[in-house]
Amino acid sequence: MSSEPLLRVTDLVVEFSTEQGVVRAVDRVSFEVRPNETLGIVGESGCGKTVTGLAIMGLIPSPPGRIAAGSITFQGRELAGLPESEMRAIRGRDIAMVFQEPMTALNPVFTVGNQMIDVLRRYRGLTRRQARPAAIELLAKVGIPAPDKRIDEYPHQLSGGMRQRVVIAMALSCDPKLIVADEPTTALDVTTQAQVLEQIVKLQQEFQMAMILVTHDLGVVAETCHRAIVMYCGRIAEKAEIEPLFAHPRHPYTVGLLGSIPRVGEGEKQDLAVIPGIVPDLLHLPPGCRFADRCSRRQARCDEALPELDGGEDSRSRVACYFPY
Amino acid sequence: MTALLQVNELKKYFPVRGGLLRRVVAQVKAVDGVSFTLGAGRTLGLVGESGCGKSTLGRTILQLQKPTGGQIILEGEDLTAASPERLLEMRRDMQIIFQDPFASLSPRRTVAQTIREPLDVHRIGRPAERGRRVEELLQVVGMRPGVMDRYPHEFSGGQRQRIGIARALALNPKLIVADEPVSALDVSVRAQVLNLIARLQREHGIAFLFISHDLSVVEHVSDHVGVMYLGRLVEMAPAKEIYRDPRHPYTQALLSAVPVPDPKRKSQRMVLSGDVPSPMNPPPGCPFHKRCPKVMDLCSKAMPPVIDVGSADKPHRVACHLYS
Secondary structure, rough: OOOOOOEEEEEEEEEEEEEEEEEEEEEEEEEEEEEOOEEEEEEHHHHHHHHHHHEEEEEEEEOOOOEEEEEEEEEEEOOOOOOOHHHHHHHHOOEEEEEEOOOHHOOOOHHHHHHHHHHHHHOOOOOOHHHHHHHHHHHHOOOOOHHHOOOOOOOHOOOOOHHHHHHHHHOOOOOEEEEEEEEEHHHHOHHHHHHHHHHHHHHHHHHHOOOEEOOOOOHHHHHOEEEEEEEEEEEEEEEHHHHHHHOOOOHHHHHHHHOOOOOOOOOOOOOOOOOOOOOOOOOOOOOOOOHHOOOOOOHHHHHHOOOOOOOOOOOOEEEOOOOOO | EEEEEEEEEEEEEEEEEEEOOEEEEEEEEEEEEEEEEEEOOOOOEEOOOOOHHHHHHHHHHHOOOOOOEEEEEEEEEEEHHHHHHHHHHHHHEEEEEEOOOOOOOOOOOHHHHHHHHHHHHHHOOOOHHHHHHHHHHHHOOOHHHHHHOHHHHHHHHEEEEEEEHHHOOOOOOOEEEOOOOOOOHHHHHHHEEEEHHHHHHHHOOOEEEEEOOOOHHHHOOEEEEEEEEEEEEEEEEEHHHHHHHOOOOHHHHHHHOOOOOHHHHOOOOOOOOOOOOOOOOOOOOOOOOOOOOOHHHHOOOOOOOOEEEEOOOOOOOOHHHHHO
16 A cells, blocks of 8 residues: 555644643644545544544634644645635535534434435535435435435434434535544444444445544454554554554553453453553643553653654554563 | 342333323333342343343342332342332342443542441441441552542542442442443453452452443453343353353344454454334344344244253353244
8 A cells, every 4th residue: 555645644733722721632643544545543532532533624623722733634735724614615525524423413403314415415516306316325325224214204213323324424425535433333332333334344445435433442443444543642652554553562552452352252251451550631741651650661761751653654563662562 | 059139030111101191102111021040249241232121120120110020039038029128228238330430429429428328328337437448448449548538520430430339339238230330431441440340259259240231341250141132131141151152143143243353353243234123112022033134934923932052050041942
C-alpha cells in the first residue's frame, strides 16, 4: 500500500479551555489514511480518540475547544481553519460521520425517509420524487428488510441495530470517500454488533471508501481494520499494521491492554493481567512519558522527556517508547 | 454441593396497561420459568442480550421486585413466603452491586457514610466499631482509609465501583448479585475490578450471581454459566463446558459474535438474522426459532423441554429440540 494518502493529519493539537486551565486532549498526533483502507483509532476513555475524529470533521465545539496547531489535509486540501461554510461543503459529501448513539443522531420527530430525502436533496441535488427510491435503495444496501415500509417509520419504531443501519445509510448517501465512525457498534448487543460490522466491511469494499474506526474494543479493531493507532492521554503510543500490532505489540500499554482482555474459550479461571493505577489527569501531565507511572519497564529516562514515534512513515510498526518490547 | 440458593420456576411478568381505563392489555414476560441452584461460594454467570430478563431475574431474586410466580429458596427458606420483618433480616445475607457506579452512590454522602449505611440499618456493632469496619472494608477493596471523608465525584469509575463493592461486603453477605459490575469501566480498570471480585470470592467464600452481556467477562469469573433468551434459560453448564461445547444454537451464535483480538481468527462467525422479538409478544414454540439457523418444523409448534446432555458430575442443560 504505497498509494497517495487520502487524508493526512500532521502534528495535530486540540485544546479545550476549562475553568481549571487548558487541557490538551490531542497532542501532536500524526497519521494518514489511504484510499480504501480502514484505520482503527483505539484507546480508553479520555485518550483523545473521539476528539481526533471530531477535529477531522471540523466539529470541535468552539469555544471551549480549538485546533491549536497542526494540519489536516484531505486530498491535498487543508481542512484545519477552513471557514464553516466551506467545511459544510465537504462534510457529508466527501467525509461523513457515523456516531455512537443512533437515537441521538436521528431526529425523533421525522420519519427515516424524511431525514434521508433531506440529505439526498441537499447533497446530491435530487428532487423529492427521485430521492425516495434512492433512499429505499440505500436502506436495502445496509441490510434493512422491507425498506419500502421502513422508510416511513420513525426512529423509535426501529431497533438499535436498525437505527444504526439507517445512520450508516445516511452517511453513505453522498458516496463519501472517507467515513469517520465513532464507536459505531458500542451501543449494540453482540449479535447485532456482528451484523453491523459485517455490513460495514462489505459496504466499504463496495463503495470503495476509506474509513476511520474509533473504538475502545481491540476485538473490533482486529476484525475490521488494516492499520491501527493506539492512543494514550492524547498521544499516539503505537501505530502499526494489524498483524504485527496483535502478534508483536511493542508498547507496554498495548501489551497491557491486550493482556487485560478476558478471552472467550480460555478455560480456567485465573487472574487477568492488570495495568496498575489509573490514567493521569490531563491537567497535570508529567514531563516525561505519560504511561510511565503505570509501566513495568520504566527507567529514569522515561521521566525526562516524552518519547516520539520511532521508525519512518513506511515501517509496519512504530512505537513511542524508550524501552519497547 | 450444598445449595445456597435455589430458584424454582421463577416468573416475573410486568403488566402493560392501555386504553381509557388503564386496563391490563398484555404482559411482558421478563422472566418466564427460570430454575437453577447456586452452591455456597460459587459463581453463576448469567449472560444474554438487552431485554433478555437477566437484570430482572437478579432483582427478583433479591426481592427488589415481587415475583409473579415460583420460589426463591435461600438456605432452605423461601423468600417469597417470608414476612417483611424476616425478609429484612435475610437481606443481610444478600447484597447487590449495580452497573453504573455514577448512579448507585449518593453524591451527598461521603464514602464512609455510604459504606456504613448497611451497618446502621441493621444495627451492627457500636458506632466506633462501625468506623473501624469501614476502614477494614476499604482495605479489602484496595483503597486507602484516608478517602473516608471524600465524596463520590472525587473518584474515577473504577474506584467508585470499589466503593460499591465495599458497601455490598459490609454485612458479610453469603450471596452477591452483581449486575453488569464492570460494563461501565475501561478495559484496563475492568481487569482490576474483575480480579478483585475473583479474590473476594476465594477469600470470603461469597457466592455470586454475575450478570453480564459480555461472554468473555462471564467466563472469566464463573463456575457455571447460564444463557438467557427472552426470559428463559436456554442453556446452562459448567463454564468450561459451555465455551468448549456450546449446544444451543443461540449460545453458539452468541459466542461466535464476540470480536476476538486476534486478526488471524477473523470471520468464522455465525451471523444471526433479525432482531430479538418483543417479550410482549414472543413467537409460539421455541422463542429463538425465528432467528435460528437450525430451525425445524417442530420448533414453531412446541416449547422445547430442558434436557440434560451432560454427565452426572457435569450437568449440561439445554432447551432445544435438536437434542430431544
